[in-house]
Amino acid sequence: MCLQRYDLNEVMKVVQEDNGHNPAPAGCGLASLSLDQLVAILQFLPVQSLIAFGLTCKRFREIADSDNLWAYICVREWGRRAVQTWPNHGKERGGWKMVYRQMLMLKAGSWRKVEQGDVGPAPRASHSLYTVADNLSVYGGGCQGGRHLDDTWVASLPTEISEGIVWHRINNGSPPGRFGQSCTVVNDSIVIFGGINDQGVRHCDTWINRGLGSGNLYESPAWELVDVVTSPPPRGAHAGCCGGDRRVVIFGGIGTEGNRFGDTWVLDLSESPPTWHDVITSASPPARSGHTMTWIGGRKMILFGGRGIRFEVLNDVWLLDMEGAYPQWVELRPRELQPLHDRPAPRAGHSATLIFGERILIFGGEDARRSRKGDAWVLDPKAGVQVGCGSSCMPSYPQKPFSEDKLAPRFWKKLKQLGQLPSRRSFHGACALGSGHSILVFGGMVDGELLPGAATGLGFDAEMHMLQLVPCCT
Structure with a gap:
């Protein structure tokens, strides 16, 4: 930088x-x-x-x-953009050294609702939400009645997002309708793989859109079907993320027979033609769906949560390290000093967004009874240790920054939420703004009308909310 x-x-x-x-x-x-x-x-x-x-x-x-x-x-x-967005009262209460302490601790976030104008994406869940350059986009998802959507919407992000956004529908082609697909931003391109349509068909096609980085909302080229040499088996509700060096990585998902996968695949866009490669590792996370994968830089990714093969929900954390000659999955856990109760409950359908400091913000999701959640947690992978290993799995902060125990990095930390909190939700979309100083949340399944015989009601949402990460809890 x-x-x-x-x-x-x-x-x-x-x-x-x-x-x-x-x-x-x-x-x-x-x-x-x-x-x-x-x-x-x-x-x-x-x-x-x-x-x-x-x-x-x-x-x-x-x-x-x-x-x-x-x-x-x-x-x-x-990052400069993160610092510029912090409230002035943080600086006034002790200067920039105090701001640094507060942001290292990161105790709070402030929510506000984002206005979207008169025309925009319909209520949906299990869709794709992403940013490229200064453009925000939504694709696909599922809606009321179990129907799939095949639309793509784009909005230019204003300098001050509190002013609201204006959506434009892109009419020059989108992939066939689906929900539960993976969507990965690689440089200025967006790559979509798999997903499920409203007939229950699992896809294994790969689509790419290279147009949003140009900044022209009206001349964005159509989605292109990538002619790959090999492809993973059809699936939906899997997770994917950037793998560094023009790579896309996916893990897990639900197959054609309703089986849950525990496999890892990598697509290298620098190859001609692009090819999906099955990644074989000595250890691997258990099979699951509804989980998240988040790129944390280099060739390292973090997997969290999901629903296992016995329909149990999970809250384990795994690191996929592809830096060396042989990729490896390793499970991460907190250091022994962190209380066992100080971690998020098991969940699926949550979001996991990379924020500043190479940390990950987990929001929402649902438990085994499909009861939706509205809590927010910050995961610091650098503070974790490998299972069966006494040292950190990657370079970490000193154990006691500023010689104060309370400032020691923590693997999990529950975020205090301020402002206009969104309703509890699952299978929503989330993405980061700028250098990770804020995140946007759009759509998802929310509590709706209670249906006969159901534990909770079900509704689809079309609201957008912004969570700004602030340097103090007031």
Whole structure:
């Protein structure tokens, strides 16, 4: 990431006003560096090293605590767009160093309803919702009566989404109607695989749309059916995500006979023609459907939840690591110090969205009795450990940032929800905005009219809500 340098006049002032009463330790080589050289080093130090530097002496502490320096650190760690969206009161209550602490802890999110104009997608669930460049799009899904949909809608994201969005229907071709498909954004392309139609037919076709990255809503090219060499068996209610390097990864789902899969497939778009490859690993998550897969960078993906072969719902977490010569699945669990009850209940039909800091936000879903949920959780894969392994499965934060136990990274953390909370829902669509400072949620199944003999009623939703991740809980 290319970052512009913040104004460090205040840091300059601190050093220039140092009259020698707070000298650096004798023989300290850093003391001989110019301020510009010193600041250039501090800007790129790990946070724990920056804290240690500030403990050396009073002069260094004043430099290391500079508000402008910590503003730079926040942008470096969380992204410029994320920092720009945070409320001003977070900065006013202790400066950017306090904002960094608060965002590391990430305790709260604030909801608001997004206006969509007079024309837009009909109520639906098990659809695809995604962003490419500054465009938001919805495709397919299921609606009332078990019918499938085959429409594609696109909206340009405004600078301030509270102003609302305006939908446009794309009329130059979409894949045949379906729900429960996987939808993956790879660079400026969208790849859809599989899904189920209203006759119960499972698909195994692969479609691609390369047009939304151009930013022109009205000249977006039609979906193209990809002529793949091999393909996974037909399925729906599986999960897929980007696998890095123009790859699409899918796992699981429900087959033609109602069986649940536990297989992993990779589509490499850089191959000509593109080919699906069956990935064989020594261990693998149990077969399931209604789960999620989320790309966390590089060639690493996180799988969470779903419904197993005995119709039980799950809340296990797995990492698919394809960085090495041999792909491997490993199960992740919290460190022993985290309470066992401090984790989300088992669920399927939830959403899992990558937010800033390479964390994943889990929202909603439904339990074994299909009772829908409205809770939100933050998963930090870097704080997990492999089952049977005492060390972290990937580079992690220090165990005690700022030397405070309460700031130690946590595998699971329940998010406090503020503002206009959406109704409980499952099989909705969700996607991130910008660098992951906010997420959008659209549609899904919600509590509706109670039907005779049913545990809960069922309805389909067409509302859109935005969850903004904020630096404090007030």
